[in-house]
Amino acid sequence: MKKKIIHTLVYTYEIPVTLDNHLICLKPRSNNFQKLSNFELKIYPSSYSIFPLLSENGDDIFKVVFTGSTNSFTIKAESEIETKIHSDLYQLKNDYDLSLPLKIESNNSLIGFINGWFPNGQHDPAAIKIAQEALVGINNNNVLDFLYQLIELIKDRVKYTPRHIGHAWTSGRTLSERVGSCRDLAILLMETCRCVGIPSRFVSGYQFMDEPPEKYELHAWTEVYIPGFGWRGFDPTGSGLINHNYVALASSSNSELVAPVRGSFVGPSKLKSELQWNIEIT
Structure with a gap:
């Protein structure tokens, strides 16, 4: 079964903030049960550096280091993947x-x-x-x-x-x-x-x-x-x-370590922020 997955997360802040380092875990595995043919990660604002990492279980994670300040932060991960039949x-x-x-x-x-x-x-x-x-x-x-x-x-x-x-x-x-x-x-x-x-x-x-x-x-x-x-x-x-209706991103003994996004920001106390997300599967 071939699928295209577009996963978008948008963080907004009431005033500009400084983003600390973030870890992004949105790249599907590629193995005998699912074959990843294409993956693209888009991040806004564009003032950042990105470093690929491997988790303790061999899953792909991206470390993102930002510069400057912003009042919004967008992540868009696009994956094209084919899932295989699982034997009983x-x-x-x-x-x-x-x-x-x-x-x-x-x-x-x-x-x-x-x-x-x-x-x-x-x-x-x-x-x-x-x-x-x-x-x-x-x-x-x-x-x-x-x-x-x-x-x-x-x-x-x-x-x-x-x-x-x-x-x-x-x-x-x-x-x-x-x-x-x-x-x-x-x-x-x-x-x-x-x-x-x-x-x-x-x-x-x-x-x-x-x-x-x-x-x-x-x-x-x-x-x-x-x-x-x-x-x-x-x-x-x-x-x-x-x-074959399942696509794995990552695994760990600790559920928090496979969160799609981990990171923080620097700003005033009680600053209002909002997260909106959307997952399209076609």
């Missing part, structure tokens, strides 16, 4: 041991992806509890059966609702509120998987709709590492295993 893991043969906990001790690069989400490295007790429920009744503690049952439990316990402002919630808060945005549910799935030793990470990107909404927004889901299958995406707000 539940139908594929896998000779690896998929029983939980997964055997990943020999792969040191994965150890950090099973640490608890809390700052002290501990797992959220609410995530541990729902993980234990998902383990009940599955055969041989198989990771794929666990993921299927876990996502069904999450969908039964938490109602998806858009939330544009604020950090991702902890698993405990999402489960107690019984509602959550896509980033809240992605954190819940990520943390719950880590409780049983499944490497997982938070993903930011786009999801195409057969019937386009009035306004597209960024989406978030979870990638888990399964021996023999590698990193694969699962969306607790959708049907579970992701398909």
